[in-house]
Amino acid sequence: MTDQPQQIGLTRDAMAQRVALDIRDGAYVNLGIGIPELVAKYVPEGREVIYHTENGLLGMGPSPEPGHGDPELINAGKRQVTANPGAAFFHHADSFAMIRGGHLDLCVLGALQVAANGDLANWSTGGPDAIPAVGGAMDLVAGVKTIYVITQHCTKKGDPKLVGACGYPLTGLGVVDRVYTDLAVIDITDRGFQLVELSPGVSFDYVQERTGAPLIAVGGAPVIGSTEP
């Protein structure tokens, strides 16, 4: 036995895998930069998902083989990608008409903070030296039907990222539907944060202590991975 603390909570990949279970066959999906990008790897076999990148591509595929990329075939994170068979290119007004017009089914984004009423802060810390940069985040949360957030439950300093009210500048008001963290799956409801599932080895109290607003328990929340998709 060692004094090494046991790893508590899901890895980033396991978080992404859990999100992927909730993406239905045939969905049109926009994945944000960072952890959200991992979700595409884990879509269960037998489901076809079409990925949208706001810089003008539906049917985005994975990164190209080394040496086979095109610097003009990139994703919103400006990394080289591929176009799947059946893909389409379009200009920015069409791309954001898809977003603003409610044509996309789902967007998965990262977060700095999520409030119990679904407010999201994910574009700026508001620091005096920060260069403000918003990209398409405000358009996505305002326009896409369902918004999932995937994030660590707490900051590196241990502060809750699920809070009563966001302190950072907002990206959108009341836009988040569900949050997937390393500790739990939590829905945003009219009454606030509602526990859906707990990560293996994590208790309700453990999550509540690390959440900046009351967590509602409904019945016994199942453990992530214990139920069939």
Place this chain on the structure above:
Amino acid sequence: MINKQVASVAEAVADVFDGATVMVGGFGEAGSPIELLHALIDQGATDLTVVNNNTGSGEVGLAALIKAGRVAKMICSYPRTTNSTVFPELYRSGRIELELVPQGTLAERIRAGGAGIPAFYTQTAVGTPLEEGHERRTFDGCDYLLAHGLTADFAIIKGRTADQHGNVVYNKTARNFAPLMAMAATTTIVQASAVVSLGKLDPEVIVTPGIFVDRVIAVVDPEHESALVAAGVSYR
């Protein structure tokens, strides 16, 4: 005979004047008209307002134009990216103005400007710091913000193939803002890897019809921003 093809990038940008608003195509390096940007640096126009999604990277293309002190104001959605150092430095020292616009609102403002629509309402940015200065109005129980159409004196964009009438097709995600900017500018200048004779472009697949284009210049083997940055190139 209509022939919009010009002989050099220098000729293409010769009349850009001090204080002009210039829309520059591209999302990151995809669609960035590097050769036209370098010609604009050589040409010398200054005090420009530039519309682009980003602010360039390294010290080539748009970043080089900014570094040369020619840009008084940027209108963009995401002014910091990997290898973007020129803009942040000028911004922090108060030497360049920034109008930050959500990406979709920026695209639609340009489209509206080109389509003769003075303003429109969008849900984007309601309740956020970027609401400031925008009229809010309720339609069917939802709140929207007023956004104004955006036009420019010049657009400089990059296509894959063009013809002498100014019809343009693009390469993959290099299309991005270019078709919108072509509509919104008084004078639209296109650099294309190939300029083909009339009839070679299938009318069914033309993305930008020539009515939106004023000048076409062939830049057969255009530079890629990332390759220049990786090679440590600094223009001027």
